[in-house]
Amino acid sequence: MPRLTLLLPATTRFAGVALPQALAAALGRADRAMHEAGEDAQLARHFRLLPNRWAHAALTRVVDGGQEDARLSGWLRADPAYIRPDINGARLLATGDGLGIDAADVEAVLPALRPLFGDAGVTLDAPHPGRWYLRLPRESKLPAFATPSQALGEDVFEHIPGGAEARRWRVLASxxxxxxxxxxxxxxxxxxGKPPINSLWFWGGGVLPDHVVGTSLTLYSDDPLLHGLAGIGKLEHMPLDAFTDFNSDALVDLRLQRDPRALVDAWMLPAAAGAKSHEVMFDFADGPGFVLQAAQRWRFWRSPLGALVA
Known part of the structure; x- marks a missing residue:
C-alpha cells in the first residue's frame, strides 16, 4: 500500500496549538507507537544504511562535491561557528548558514586557515559557504563529535570529545x-552587523555507506543530508516546495519548518484527509508516531486527541 510519511519536529514544538476537529479525530483513532528520539534515530526509520554508519559530512559532500568525490576520502565537517564567552564558559550561538556567510567571507577566511590544516595533513575546502569540509584518509579514526543541533546554545566545554583521538582536534580547534x-x-x-566567525565546529565525520535503501519512492526535502542519502540510494529527490500531491507515495521532510500552526493546517490536516485512500504516517522527532488508515474510521469509541503535547 502506498504510504505518505511526514517527518515532523518534536511534539514540544506544538505546545499550545489546537488541533482541528477532523485531525484530532483521525489521530485519536490512529495506530500509535513510541520510537527512539533523536535526529539519526528518526531518519534511520526511513533510510537503511549498509553498513550502518551515519557520516553526515560524507553524505552532504555527495550534494556539495558529487558522489565520486565523496567516495574517495573520509570527511569531517569543519563548519564556521560563532562562540561567545560568558561568565560560565563559552556558548555556541551559530554555525554554518546561521552566520549569514557569503562567498566573500569564504574567499577571505579560508586562505588563512588552510596552512594550519595542511600542516596537519588534511585539506580544508568550502564548496558551500555554510558547509566547510576536511578531507581525511578513509582509515582515519575520529572521536564522537557533537552535532551543532546538540550543542547550540550550550556551553561548548560540555561537548568537547574525550579519548585519545580527540586531543589532536582540540589543538586544531584552538x-x-x-x-x-x-x-x-x-x-x-x-x-x-554580522556575528564574527571565531571558531570551527567539527562534526559528522566518517566515510560513505556502500548502499542506502529508502522506505519511500520519492523524497521532498531541503536538507542536504537527506538529498545525499537519496543520491546514494538512487531515490527520486526534490526540494520541499515541489511537493503537491497528498496522495503520493513519498517522504516529506518538515523537520525544519518553523511555524507549528502552518504544519498542522497546511500539512497534517490535508495529509490525514488523504488516509481514506492510502496509509499516512506522522513521525515526530522526539519519538511519537501515528499511522492513519481508512479502516480506522470504524474506531468510533476512541476519543479525539486533545493535543500533541500532554
Whole structure:
C-alpha cells in the first residue's frame, strides 16, 4: 500500500496549538507507537544504511562535491561557528548558514586557515559557504563529535570529545580560533552587523555507506543530508516546495519548518484527509508516531486527541 510519511519536529514544538476537529479525530483513532528520539534515530526509520554508519559530512559532500568525490576520502565537517564567552564558559550561538556567510567571507577566511590544516595533513575546502569540509584518509579514526543541533546554545566545554583521538582536534580547534580571532574579515562583518566567525565546529565525520535503501519512492526535502542519502540510494529527490500531491507515495521532510500552526493546517490536516485512500504516517522527532488508515474510521469509541503535547 502506498504510504505518505511526514517527518515532523518534536511534539514540544506544538505546545499550545489546537488541533482541528477532523485531525484530532483521525489521530485519536490512529495506530500509535513510541520510537527512539533523536535526529539519526528518526531518519534511520526511513533510510537503511549498509553498513550502518551515519557520516553526515560524507553524505552532504555527495550534494556539495558529487558522489565520486565523496567516495574517495573520509570527511569531517569543519563548519564556521560563532562562540561567545560568558561568565560560565563559552556558548555556541551559530554555525554554518546561521552566520549569514557569503562567498566573500569564504574567499577571505579560508586562505588563512588552510596552512594550519595542511600542516596537519588534511585539506580544508568550502564548496558551500555554510558547509566547510576536511578531507581525511578513509582509515582515519575520529572521536564522537557533537552535532551543532546538540550543542547550540550550550556551553561548548560540555561537548568537547574525550579519548585519545580527540586531543589532536582540540589543538586544531584552538589554533583555528587564534587565526580567526585576529582575522580582519571579522571587523568587516562586525561593521555590517554580522556575528564574527571565531571558531570551527567539527562534526559528522566518517566515510560513505556502500548502499542506502529508502522506505519511500520519492523524497521532498531541503536538507542536504537527506538529498545525499537519496543520491546514494538512487531515490527520486526534490526540494520541499515541489511537493503537491497528498496522495503520493513519498517522504516529506518538515523537520525544519518553523511555524507549528502552518504544519498542522497546511500539512497534517490535508495529509490525514488523504488516509481514506492510502496509509499516512506522522513521525515526530522526539519519538511519537501515528499511522492513519481508512479502516480506522470504524474506531468510533476512541476519543479525539486533545493535543500533541500532554
Amino acid at each position: 589554533e583555528a580560533q587564534v587565526v580567526l580571532h585576529n582575522h580582519p574579515r571579522n571587523a568587516e562583518r562586525a561593521a555590517a
